Every structure is written in C-alpha cells, then in structure tokens.
Amino acid sequence: MNTSLQLLPSIGVDSDSNLAQLVHFYKKNTPFAKIESWEWDDISWDAKGICKTQARKSGYNISVNFSRDNNLGKKVKSSYNDIKPFHNLDLSDIAKCHISALQIEKAKDVGTLNFYIVAYRYLDNAMLKRNITASNLTTYDFKVAEAEAHDRLESSTFYRIGQKLESIATFINKKKLSIQKIVFKKSAKRGDTHTASDSRIDFESTTKRHEKLPTHESLIAVATLSNSNLEGDDALFQAIVEIMFATGLRFDEVICLDVECLQAREVEELNVFTGEIDIVCINEIRYRAKKGAAYQTKAIAPSLLPILQKGLTSALEILAPVRDTIKCVINGKYDFFPIITEDCELFVTDIWERLNWSSRSNLLSYLKKRNVNLTNKLNPNTGKNAAAFHSVDLKEKTFSLAKKSIDELWKQMSVLSVADCPDKLIFVTQHQRHHSDKSTEPWEFTMITHTQISDYISGRPEFGIKNIFERKHLCYQGEQIRLTSHQFRHFLGTMLEISDSVTPIEVARYFGRKYTPDNIAYDHTNPAKRVMDNADILFAASNITPEQAKEASVIFTLVDRDEVLETIEDIGTTLITAIGLCKHDYSDSPCGKYYACVRGSGRDREHFVKN
Numbered sequence: 001m002n003t004s005l006q007l008l009p010s011i012g013v014d015s016d017s018n019l020a021q022l023v024h025f026y027k028k029n030t031p032f033a034k035i036e037s038w039e040w041d042d043i044s045w046d047a048k049g050i051c052k053t054q055a056r057k058s059g060y061n062i063s064v065n066f067s068r069d070n071n072l073g074k075k076v077k078s079s080y081n082d083i084k085p086f087h088n089l090d091l092s093d094i095a096k097c098h099i100s101a102l103q104i105e106k107a108k109d110v111g112t113l114n115f116y117i118v119a120y121r122y123l124d125n126a127m128l129k130r131n132i133t134a135s136n137l138t139t140y141d142f143k144v145a146e147a148e149a150h151d152r153l154e155s156s157t158f159y160r161i162g163q164k165l166e167s168i169a170t171f172i173n174k175k176k177l178s179i180q181k182i183v184f185k186k187s188a189k190r191g192d193t194h195t196a197s198d199s200r201i202d203f204e205s206t207t208k209r210h211e212k213l214p215t216h217e218s219l220i221a222v223a224t225l226s227n228s229n230l231e232g233d234d235a236l237f238q239a240i241v242e243i244m245f246a247t248g249l250r251f252d253e254v255i256c257l258d259v260e261c262l263q264a265r266e267v268e269e270l271n272v273f274t275g276e277i278d279i280v281c282i283n284e285i286r287y288r289a290k291k292g293a294a295y296q297t298k299a300i301a302p303s304l305l306p307i308l309q310k311g312l313t314s315a316l317e318i319l320a321p322v323r324d325t326i327k328c329v330i331n332g333k334y335d336f337f338p339i340i341t342e343d344c345e346l347f348v349t350d351i352w353e354r355l356n357w358s359s360r361s362n363l364l365s366y367l368k369k370r371n372v373n374l375t376n377k378l379n380p381n382t383g384k385n386a387a388a389f390h391s392v393d394l395k396e397k398t399f400s401l402a403k404k405s406i407d408e409l410w411k412q413m414s415v416l417s418v419a420d421c422p423d424k425l426i427f428v429t430q431h432q433r434h435h436s437d438k439s440t441e442p443w444e445f446t447m448i449t450h451t452q453i454s455d456y457i458s459g460r461p462e463f464g465i466k467n468i469f470e471r472k473h474l475c476y477q478g479e480q481i482r483l484t485s486h487q488f489r490h491f492l493g494t495m496l497e498i499s500d501s502v503t504p505i506e507v508a509r510y511f512g513r514k515y516t517p518d519n520i521a522y523d524h525t526n527p528a529k530r531v532m533d534n535a536d537i538l539f540a541a542s543n544i545t546p547e548q549a550k551e552a553s554v555i556f557t558l559v560d561r562d563e564v565l566e567t568i569e570d571i572g573t574t575l576i577t578a579i580g581l582c583k584h585d586y587s588d589s590p591c592g593k594y595y596a597c598v599r600g601s602g603r604d605r606e607h608f609v610k611n
Helices: 015-029 089-105 110-130 139-152 155-175 203-210 216-226 232-247 305-318 320-330 360-369 391-413 450-457 487-498 504-510 516-522 527-541 546-555 561-569 594-599 602-607
Strands: 044-046 063-065 262-270 277-287 296-299 345-347 375-379 384-390 428-431 441-447 580-582 608-610
Touching: 015 089, 015 155, 063 110, 089 110, 089 155, 110 139, 110 155, 139 155, 216 232, 232 305, 232 450, 232 487, 262 305, 305 320, 320 391, 320 428, 320 441, 345 375, 360 384, 384 391, 391 441, 487 504, 487 516, 504 516
Parallel strands: none
Antiparallel strands: 044 063, 262 277, 277 296, 345 384, 375 384, 428 441, 580 608
C-alpha cells in the first residue's frame, strides 16, 4: 500500500469548492487521524502522542479544542461537556485544515496550536456580527477581530494574536477560501511590545531578575536538608534538588535523565611546565537539552560532584521498584495482585479489604470503568447477591493497562531523553505513588511532575500545603524560605559570570542555550563592578598609565542621567558630530563654528558636550 503523502488538491475559482477539497484532503492526511476513534467533526481532538510535550506533562491528557469563545473572561476554561462548536462551521473546517497543515509542516506543542484557535475564535465572533460565511470574509472582519482582542488581552498576548491573524489571512488567501483577497497587517509593533522573551535592562526588570537569585539563607537550608536523614518522598525530591543545584539543569532536563547519565572520561592534556602529557579524569553528565541539540554533555566541577552523586544514588534507589516493574511488563510477565492466589471468581464484598482498596463501592466502580467482566451471584458467605469477577480477568486487564501506559509514555519520552528504553529512566514513577492520601495505581506510569517538586520547595500556602522548610521548621528571622526549581540555574549562571576565564559562548553551551544574549537574564553580578573591571582591562590592553587615565577623566567629564536626557530632548535642534553634540541651539541661529562642528576639529573640543 502506498503510504506517501498525497499531493495537495488543485486550487480553483470557487472558494466553497476549494474548502471542500481541502477538507477531503486533510481528513485523510492529518496527523491526528492516527489517534484511535478520531473523527473530523469532533470538537476536541486528542493530541497526546501527536503534539510535542514537556516531560513534566507526559502523563497529562492534551487536546486541541475547536470550540467557540465562552465569554467567561481571561483564563477561565469551560468543562468538556460545556464547550460548543464555532458559530460558523466552515470557519471550523478552515481552522482544522490550518492546524493539520501546521502540524504536518513541523510538529508543534499543543499550546501553539491552541493559540491559533484563540485567534480563530475572535474571527468567529467578528463573522457572527455580520452573519456571513467563510467565503465572504474580508479585511474588515480581521480588523474587527483584532480590535476585540485588543480590548480583552494584555499587550504581549495581543501582539501574538495579531501574528496568528496574519497567518490565518495568509492561509485563506493561499488556498483561495474567500472571494476577496484579505490584506491584513497587525497593528501592534514588535518594538512597542514587551514580551516575556525580552531581556530589558532597566531598574524594574533588573530588580525583578535579582529576586530570582536564591538567598544565602535558602542555600544553607538546602544544605541542612541534604545532611539530614530524609525518608520516602522527601528524600526523592531532595535528590532532585541536589541534582538541579549541582548541574544547573532545567527541571524537564533532570527528570529525563537516564540511569547511566553520569560518566567519567579521560582526556590528555599537555603540562606546560613539564612538557609531558597528563591524563585528566573529567566527570560529565549527559542529557538531552530542552532547547537545541539532540543530547549534550556537561562537565561537573569536583566540588559539586559529591552532591550530584548523592542525589543520583538516592533517586536510583528510591524509584528502583518502578523500573523493575516496567522491565517485567516489557518482558511479558508481571502480576499486580500476587496476594490473589485463587484462580476462580471473587466477590467484591470479600476481596476489597484484602486488596487494600479504599472502599467496596470504589473497587466496584473501578472494575466497571476498566471493563472487567462482572456478574451478580449469590455470595455464600453473606447469603446476598453481590458482584463477582474472575481473578484472571483482573490480572490480565491490569497487565494490558500497564503495557499500554508504558507504550504511551515511551512514545513521548523517547524523543526527550537519552535513555534507550523506559526502564532506564531515573524519574519514571507510578500514578499517585507520591500522593499523601490517595492509593498508588501501579499499572499507570508517568514522570515526576513540576507540581510535586514545587510543592516540596515552594509549597502552596493558599491551599495549606507546606513546603519542606516549613515542615522541618527551617526559617530565617521568622520568615519562611521558598525556592523555585529554576533558581539554581540563576545561581550557577552568576557564579560563571563572576569567573573571568569562561566566555559567554561557553556559558551558553554549559546551560544549553541557543543564544549567548540569553545569558543576561541569568547574570546577577554587580553592573558597576563589571564596568570598572572592563575599564581596567581596557586600560591594561591600551598601555594607559594611571596618570593618563586620570587626565582623560578630567578632560572628558562624566555627565549624569538627567543631563543626558535633557540634552537628548533637544536632539531635534542639535548637531551630532563624531566627537560629541554641538552645544549651539540651531533653533536660534546657525552655529558660528559650523565647519569645526562638521569636521569634528580637535581645536574646539570645549565647544562640545562630550558623549
């Protein structure tokens, strides 16, 4: 059978016919069709295994919802039973074709696709006001949609919606799905919009960025916990904290580590003093970077190596039973209920306590939900009719559920981790294994989530969830200590910036960043100190003596911020030269030293405001 992608349908004059052909094409070729029980007309498309996802969300159910605007305000979601389709079904078909085309072009995360649908919702509202079909769309409708988005969204979000509306207009024009050509350009300008990706160097941003650096007291508290005898989940989450502190890895990168991530490598180095070749042992941790390359290695400093080794050893030991279970399931044999030795029918009323289930009714509901065959029979022990099931059915069902769960998890994790099989993942766990109240579901596998580590080091005071520092009564002068998983990257990033021997490119590579300017957001060193250090380096490189530097500072006097701003305000009537700004006010009369200004003559340096 030929499984190659079909050619896109030809584009004709009739917009309705073009849409019909496009829908017919994408019904057969959309990546979402791989999902079992998928239907084109469904409001919600299951996206698990189709869209890119974060390791922390590998156990979540994700979907793309082609639903209308619920008019409930920002960030207020409707339940699945309450969502309704677009007012205009043709626009819904266009959105489904567009989303399918985007996913075929390059795999995207579900958040990106849902953001396109948000833009389609505003367009759907605009079409409803004029009661038009998709073929009658005009530039005016896009402007109305953008205006509504402007009134309801923050500036950075509004800018992104404008981008998506431009993309929608391009898609409609390219496929000729409307009678008129849509000429739409977003009104928001990138330079006027501050987004989360911007690294602003102003007082407010610098102050906020400084808050991301962990305090001295919080680091002492982490060290105190590391040296204490923690048990159970506290020991596991403390191990994650130790790994993040020693490596500076992102949380998603940590939970994707494999059991053989820490490796020792010998390298040859020339000893410049003896002229001999020395063998140096370097300890490296290998991981798959969240941004960029397939997998990378990161050298671990000798001072941080014991901390990393302790964290890895604890994590490997605590979650070893989960990996053993996965290995047995993969090999085709595992009994999730060894306590049941009978090969016969069992009554729910008799067995629920032996299985350590929360209640009889809860077990009955669970069996029904998992499609285990149930029959009503007379229970000889009670003399009453009760639900019964065969022990083999339960064991086979749970084994098949475990196999399915492992396959689904590995389908997502295989592209996020260096591990070659699911039982080599360090931080793979079981559903509700780390829940304080609920029972573990041992045949459903997932990864450690960000919520769990966040509850450990930050807590959720609004819900009464205390972090580890509160539970262990660790505080500083009566103030509670709270951390985030990302603060350790800020701490190590600042330590590297302080070192003069590490280049910005090396810093970016060490932290798995694509661009060296991203280092700025993690640099919390003193700006004034950096300026003076760089000045000393420049003086040394230029062979300038201290006396010459002092003379230069007298000739070229520094001006404060207010003076500069006052000068810039008059820029419209000021001549800019190679060596400064002309002090003459051109709104009054021409400058008498115009030619000196133009040439930047050194004889008239006192005539200029030094820049």
